[in-house]
Amino acid sequence: MSLFDFFRRKEPSAAATAKDRLQIVLAHERADRNAPDFLPQLQKELLAVIKKYVPIDDDKVAVKLERESGCSMLEVNVELPAPQKGAARTPATV
Amino acid sequence: MAKIITMTSGKGGVGKTTSSAAFGTGLALRGFKTCIIDFDVGLRNLDLIMGCERRVVFDFINVVNGEARLNQALIKDKRVENLFILPTSQTRDKDALTMAGVEKILEELKKEFDYILCDSPAGIEKGAQMALYFADEAIIVTNPEVSSVRDSDRILGVIQAKSRRAEQGLEPVKEHLLLTRYDLDRVERGEMLKVEDVLEILAIPLIGIIPESPAVLKASNVGMPVTLDEKSTAGQAYMDAVARFLGEKVEHRFMKPEKKGFFDRLLRRTA
Numbered sequence: 001m002s003l004f005d006f007f008r009r010k011e012p013s014a015a016a017t018a019k020d021r022l023q024i025v026l027a028h029e030r031a032d033r034n035a036p037d038f039l040p041q042l043q044k045e046l047l048a049v050i051k052k053y054v055p056i057d058d059d060k061v062a063v064k065l066e067r068e069s070g071c072s073m074l075e076v077n078v079e080l081p082a083p084q085k086g087a088a089r090t091p092a093t094v
Numbered sequence: 095m096a097k098i099i100t101m102t103s104g105k106g107g108v109g110k111t112t113s114s115a116a117f118g119t120g121l122a123l124r125g126f127k128t129c130i131i132d133f134d135v136g137l138r139n140l141d142l143i144m145g146c147e148r149r150v151v152f153d154f155i156n157v158v159n160g161e162a163r164l165n166q167a168l169i170k171d172k173r174v175e176n177l178f179i180l181p182t183s184q185t186r187d188k189d190a191l192t193m194a195g196v197e198k199i200l201e202e203l204k205k206e207f208d209y210i211l212c213d214s215p216a217g218i219e220k221g222a223q224m225a226l227y228f229a230d231e232a233i234i235v236t237n238p239e240v241s242s243v244r245d246s247d248r249i250l251g252v253i254q255a256k257s258r259r260a261e262q263g264l265e266p267v268k269e270h271l272l273l274t275r276y277d278l279d280r281v282e283r284g285e286m287l288k289v290e291d292v293l294e295i296l297a298i299p300l301i302g303i304i305p306e307s308p309a310v311l312k313a314s315n316v317g318m319p320v321t322l323d324e325k326s327t328a329g330q331a332y333m334d335a336v337a338r339f340l341g342e343k344v345e346h347r348f349m350k351p352e353k354k355g356f357f358d359r360l361l362r363r364t365a
């Protein structure tokens with residue numbers, strides 16, 4: 001890169017930044033808005049099933065549907081409680 | 095067939111009332127019998143912008159509650175033939191309107207008018223939903239600014255899910271983008287979203303670009319819709335938008351700044 005290029009290089013304009021940010025945030029908001037209405041019920045039932053085996057809080061199961069051209073992907077995130085202290089696989093600290 | 099048009103935006107203060115007054119006046123100037131209704135209960139302002147604040151005796155809510163007849167509440171504009179205003183209440187709260195009451199009045203107005211233009215309150219909640227529920231067409235007032243564009247997208251979602259046309263599976267509400275307070279100099283400098291950007295993001299047809307113009311404030315001071323200021327760029331841009339609404343092909347003006355002469359530039363630099 002020559003010195004000349006260095007001085008010519010332009011920051012993206014404020015308007016360009018605004019446009020990029022808007023496109024990203026709106027893509028998410030539109031996906032949420034168009035989420036099929038069975039999702040909340042599915043989330044509830046999944047939670048009930050998991051609770052039979054593991055004690056977890058109500059907000060630890062998240063269900064999301066990602067739609068791309070051609071296929072949809074159902075994403076289920078379950079956050080389990082941390083293993084109990086003294087359990088076999090807990091690495092010894094201190 | 096009478097048509098119901100709603101002027102809406104999600105975000106507040108972007109120019110819905112200014113646009114309702116200007117666009118409604120434009121429709122009347124083009125010979126259509128037009129009624130502009132103020133849906134912003136509690137924050138009545140359309141009367142001031144239209145310059146008829148001292149003629150308000152009964153309002154929209156009085157008619158809904160059966161305390162006055164529609165003809166007693168309608169105010170006929172003194173300057174423009176075919177133009178009427180239905181003011182709202184300044185004192186009642188937002189819950190004073192009911193869906194059934196609104197429907198009854200709109201049905202009655204439809205028998206008399208060509209166009210019924212609803213000036214929506216800001217927001218995406220009940221008040222705004224009431225103003226757009228019966229709409230045949232919606233004009234989305236948007237400023238070239240991130241929060242306004244985002245809120246326009248959200249109100250579009252409401253129109254597509256919660257309007258009468260959506261709920262009853264009828265032909266969808268026809269959507270139009272009205273880009274207002276467009277500042278050519280700032281767009282040119284890359285400081286403000288340009289019309290192409292907003293169009294690409296919202297993806298609805300453009301009905302008009304209203305430039306940022308001192309004529310708007312001046313007109314509001316004297317209670318005159320800016321369309322009646324024929325020399326102003328804003329007034330001309332609103333008339334163009336009306337023509338496009340009526341199906342005419344009109345080139346978009348006011349998209350490029352006026353050519354500045356050498357002396358203008360010099361003056362600006364030293365100013």
Ligand SMILES: Nc1ncnc2c1ncn2[C@@H]1O[C@H](COP(=O)(O)OP(=O)(O)OP(=O)(O)O)[C@@H](O)[C@H]1O
Nearest residue numbers: 106107108109110111112216275305306307310311
């Ligand atoms: N093209 C324009 N150029 C300059 N100023 C404008 C323009 N359009 C609107 N304004 C100004 O913006 C302000 C807000 O306008 P207006 O009251 O029409 O917005 P609104 O969307 O109806 O607000 P609210 O959400 O509170 O009902 C006013 O002061 C008005 O004069």
Ligand SMILES: [Mg+2]
Nearest residue numbers: 110111134139
């Ligand atoms: Mg308003």
